[in-house]
Amino acid sequence: MTTKRKYSNLGELFDILVQNEGAKVEYEHGETIYKEGEPDNKIYRIQSGGVSQSQRISNGKLLTYQILLTKDIFSTYRLSCHVVNQPCTAKALVETTLQEVLRDSFRDHLLKNPSLTLDVMDLISEELQSRDLTLENQISLTAKERIHSILQKLAPLGEKSDEGRSINFLTRKELADMAGMTEETVTRSLGQLEKEGQLKKNRGEVVLF
Secondary structure (H helix, E strand, C coil): CCCCCCCCCHHHHHHHHHHHCCEEEEECCCCEEECCCCEECEEEEEEECCEEEEEECCCCCEEEEEEECCCCEECCCCCCCCCEECCCEEEECCCEEEEEEEHHHHHHHHHHCHHHHHHHHHHHHHHHHHHHHHHHHHHHCCHHHHHHHHHHHHHHHCEECCCCEEECCCCHHHHHHHHCCCHHHHHHHHHHHHHCCCEEEECCEEEEC
16 A cells, blocks of 8 residues: 655655656746747746746737746646646746646645645735736836836845845846836836936946845
């Protein structure tokens, strides 16, 4: 008789699944992990680095609604299916290593560890709330406020210094794409934030205080 393995948390479950049947995959800065509408059969956990999730909005641009960091788990959408059409696009924000496991295997282990399903439900709820809030902020926040909000979410991926966090891994265009705005608007917003003492612009980087 086989004993059912019990896991204390989702991280432990991922570690065991990757060790036995999954994989660790490295992605370069800016590399696409999957595209919106693309069939996919995996669940992901960030071992190191960061990932953005973006969804296409009415003007045809991709708007970033969630920034994920080390130990975060994503692509838990519709676990009842072996393969899903992804509702968003995921990209590596910096050099990133992901733990990847098959959806059906992850789901089968959850069924044997029902206490962990609540944690997965929380992940799905957080993603939906983040998407709704981002879309709401497109209307309620100024361009300057939206840029500052994105930079604060990106700060943990930046290099720490005496001044603050140096965010040097995004071009103006990449930041504009994340915010769903033009490069000119991003440049103007960064200038306003610098005047207010929220950050400092150096060549090729932004230092967030």
